[in-house]
Structures are given as C-alpha cells and as structure tokens.
Amino acid sequence: MSLSKQVKAEQDAKNFFESEWHDEKHRVHCECVVTACLGMIQNTTLEPVVFILAGWLHDMGKMIDKENHHQESIKFTKRFIEQYPEYKDYLGLIEDCILHHRSTGVPSNEYSRIFQLADKVALSNHKWIEYKGQNQKRK
Numbered sequence: 001m002s003l004s005k006q007v008k009a010e011q012d013a014k015n016f017f018e019s020e021w022h023d024e025k026h027r028v029h030c031e032c033v034v035t036a037c038l039g040m041i042q043n044t045t046l047e048p049v050v051f052i053l054a055g056w057l058h059d060m061g062k063m064i065d066k067e068n069h070h071q072e073s074i075k076f077t078k079r080f081i082e083q084y085p086e087y088k089d090y091l092g093l094i095e096d097c098i099l100h101h102r103s104t105g106v107p108s109n110e111y112s113r114i115f116q117l118a119d120k121v122a123l124s125n126h127k128w129i130e131y132k133g134q135n136q137k138r139k
C-alpha cells in the first residue's frame with residue numbers, strides 16, 4: 001500500500017466531510033480517531049484506507065439522527081462511494097467499522113474492534129483535549 005494512496009484517501013474523505021458538514025468539533029474528533037487507528041496498525045498488513053474512510057464518515061449520521069447515527073452514517077458512506085467508486089472494495093469493512101463503533105456495538109473482526117476502541121482512545125488525544133479546553137473557555 002503506497003503512501004500516496006493513503007494521502008489521497010485522506011484528502012478525498014476530508015473533502016467529502018467538509019462539503020457535507022461544517023462542524024469543527026467532529027473535524028477534530030474524526031482526525032483523532034484516524035490517528036488512533038493508524039497508530040494501532042503500524043507495521044501490520046491491515047489496510048489504512050479502511051480506517052481513514054471510516055474515521056471521517058462514522059459520525060456524519062449525527063446530522064440526521066444522533067440516536068441512530070451509526071445507521072445514518074452508512075447512507076453517507078454509500079454516497080461517498082458513489083462519488084469515489086475507487087474505494088468500493090473497502091465498503092464492507094468500512095460499514096462493519098461504522099455499524100459497530102458505539103459502546104453497545106459488537107465488533108466482528110479486527111478492523112471493527114480497533115475502530116471501536118479508537119473512537120474512545122481519540123478522547124485522550126492531546127489535540128482533542130486542547131480543543132475541548134479552548135471551547136469551554138469561550139462559553
């Protein structure tokens with residue numbers, strides 16, 4: 001897996017996210033989820049593109065229905081794949097990650113297990129803590 005493929009996935013996912021959702025909080029959160037995933041899969045054969053795309057797409061459903069956002073996010077994922085069909089082979093793994101990422105989710109493979117944990121590890125990321133701190137001060 002070449003680095004340029006990873007960089008392109010990152011750009012495509014971010015562009016999609018930003019064209020749909022102007023939410024600074026989730027922009028920071030999603031970046032931290034991707035960082036946590038990529039840290040966990042270093043020196044493995046696991047595919048970074050799955051985590052990059054799932055990371056940026058997994059919470060987008062919150063725009064529609066917070067309670068059911070994991071399922072709503074799948075609709076955004078399908079729309080993303082329509083716009084970027086070159087990622088269609090990863091759709092199944094991305095859907096797995098998104099559907100099982102919540103605390104009540106039951107991950108079925110190493111991708112979704114890592115992803116579920118990364119969603120929580122992201123809350124300890126310095127960047128997230130800094131963002132939260134600044135945001136609370138403004139209130």
Ligand SMILES: [Fe+2]
Nearest residue numbers: 029058059119
């Ligand atoms: Fe999340």
